[in-house]
Amino acid sequence: MNRALKSPLSPFEDKALPRELYTAKQVRALDRLAMETMPINGFDLMKQAGKAAFRMMLRLWPETPSLSVFCGGGNNGGDGLVIAGLAAQKGLSVEVILLADTESLSGEAAEAWAWLQQLDVFSSLTIMAWQVGLQVQGALIVDCLLGTGLIGDVRGGYASAISAINLLGRPVFAVDIPSGLCSDTGRVLGCAVKAQRTITFIGLKQGLLTGEGPNVVGVLKYDSLGVPETVLTRINPCCLRADWREFEAKLPKRQRAAHKGIYGRVLVIGGDHGMAGAALMAAEAACRVGAGLVYVATRPAHVSAFIARQPEIMAQGIDIAQYLGSMIDGVDVVVIGPGLGQAAWGQQLFQAVMHTNKPMIVDADALNLLAKLNPESRHNWILTPHPGEAARLLNCSIETIERNRFQAATELQQKYGGTIILKGAGTLIAVEPQGNEKATWLANTGNPGMASGGMGDVLSGILGGLLAQKNIDSMMVGPAAVTLHGESANLARLSVGEYSLLASDVLAAIPQLLRVV
Incomplete structure (x- = not known):
């Protein structure tokens, strides 16, 4: 099992992170297994x-002269006491x-306090109880409050x-998890320490990589603490971390005698008045990931612009849904939603697609x-909601x-079937379970520059283009597309930065990642 897949373009720098992600309960079980097995x-x-x-x-922070270690009453605080003793020994x-x-400490935390008191350097430590208004002296803050x-x-x-730490304006090093972050969900529980760096141990907690986690974790580091691989494989993870390098290696080489019919036909439906660009970018993305033929059904007024921008796309003007049937019949995958709108035109086209059983990507207004x-x-569709669309699909907030x-x-997956891609920081991909195969992936890729229009349209086109290719495992299409999308954005960021990043920049970066396949 490959636990460490490097992704040099990721926003988490050049470290390797495990593939398996766990809940807090599972990590506690891993801790117990490690103690029994090592033994320790x-x-x-x-x-x-x-x-x-x-x-x-x-x-x-090799030059830091001083640190303030905030310690809570649990085992996370015990970690902090150990760090404090080691730092004092270092001078x-x-x-x-x-x-x-x-006096209230128990278990390993109490042992850590006893250990600290026995050190020769104990008298050099400044030990104080927290109170509002306390003057914190350390140049570096170590967060060991809550685990x-x-x-x-x-x-x-x-x-x-936590509020005081965040107001200090000094670098913060969080141990195991930033205090206040839920390790299972990635939700901030009232308030959370905002760290520049976080180190986590043994089992990688899934909440570190999604939701509000990326806002407070900073750069994430991982250490297995020498726990044997045999221990780590005894508990099935709740989620798998998707990495482009893994899926890049699985993309099949093109046949020497290949022709366009082998690689599928994609139909993108959308581009109402004022939203032509959404359908165009989706179609371009389908082309760029290797679909054999790409068609677009859009407003007649947009056809000439489509052809001028991307002549490889076969664009057809559609005024009424009855003309759509033959186009749908002739393709392998339908991408419905980019720029579709919710007016009468979009509703007609949407209804026409819903009456077919074609594999499809459902995005944007189609959602x-x-x-x-x-x-x-349905088992053969991929839905790509952001949180607002997901809330409407589940009739909740x-x-x-x-x-x-x-x-x-x-x-969402249980209600609608198929594959669900819940977009956001730490995008989640829930696929239909296949026996004992893990059904959820997390893609910790991309960057804040993607918070701009058109990014979802590019993703829907990537999905459609990959799904149309019969020699690509349909189960890997979701995580492969999301990671290709995110890493293309990371690559584009190197040229234009986050403030200026556009969806068309992501489109332009896709070939740079795929040319090595």
Whole structure:
């Protein structure tokens, strides 16, 4: 099993992250298995985590003269006590800011406190209880307040400490998880530490990579703490991290005697008045990922512009839905939604497509029209909602979607079937379960420059173009398309930056990634 797939273009720098993602409950089970198998006791495992974090800290901030370690009352606080002791032994100026009475510590955290007191350098430490208005001295802040056991919103002294940390304007190193972030969902529970770097251990927590996680995690680092692979494979992950390098390696080489009929026919339907560009970009994307033939059904007024921009696209003007039937019959995949609109024209075309059983990508306004129906589930479509569209599809609030994106993606898949792509930071791809095969992927790729118009249209075209190619496993189309889309955006960012990034820049970058296939 390949646990470390490097993605040099990703926003998480040049580190390798595991492929498997876990919930907090699963990570606790991994901890227990590690202690039983290695064997090692809980405090020694905690010391290993503290040492790994301290080594990482020195690599990231080699010149830091001082640090303030914020410690909570649980095992995360115990990690902080170990880090404080190691830093003091290294000669750094260290202050420990406690959010819990040392008399109340238990388990490994209590052992960490006893260990710290026995060090020769203990007297050099500044140890104080947190209170509002405390003057924090460290040049570097180490966050060890709250770990993966947090359930409800952060309150009391922990909330005030987190607020103070975020207002200091100093670099923050979060240990295991930024305090206040839900490790299962990626939701901020009231408030959360905003870290520049985070190190996590043994099992990679799925909430670090989606929802609000990327806003507070900063650059993510991972350390297995030497836990054997045999331990890590004993618990099935809840989710798999999608990486373009994995799917790039699985894309089949083109046959020497290939012809366009082998690689499928795609029909993009959309581009109402004022929205022609959406359908055009989707069609271009389908072309760029290797579809054999790409057609567009759009408003007649747009046809000449389509041909002028991309002559390889076969554009046909459609005024009424009855002329669409023959076009649908002649293709392998339909992409419906980019620039479709919800007026009468778009509704007619949408209804015509829904009466067929063609494999399809349903995006944008087609999703909004779909939400007004009560369709039967299908195994052969891919729905690509952002949180607002997902809320309409599930008849709930956007807040409900974002509260637990994993649950929302699963519910969408169970209701509508096929593959669901819940877009956003840490896009989730929920596919139909195939026996014991894992059904959910998370793609931690892309960048904030993608928060602009047309990005979803490009993704829908990539999906359609890949799905049309019969020699590509349909189960990998969703995660492959999302990672290709995100990594193309990362590549384009190198040229134009995040503020200026356009969907057409992403289109232009696709061939640079695919030319090595």
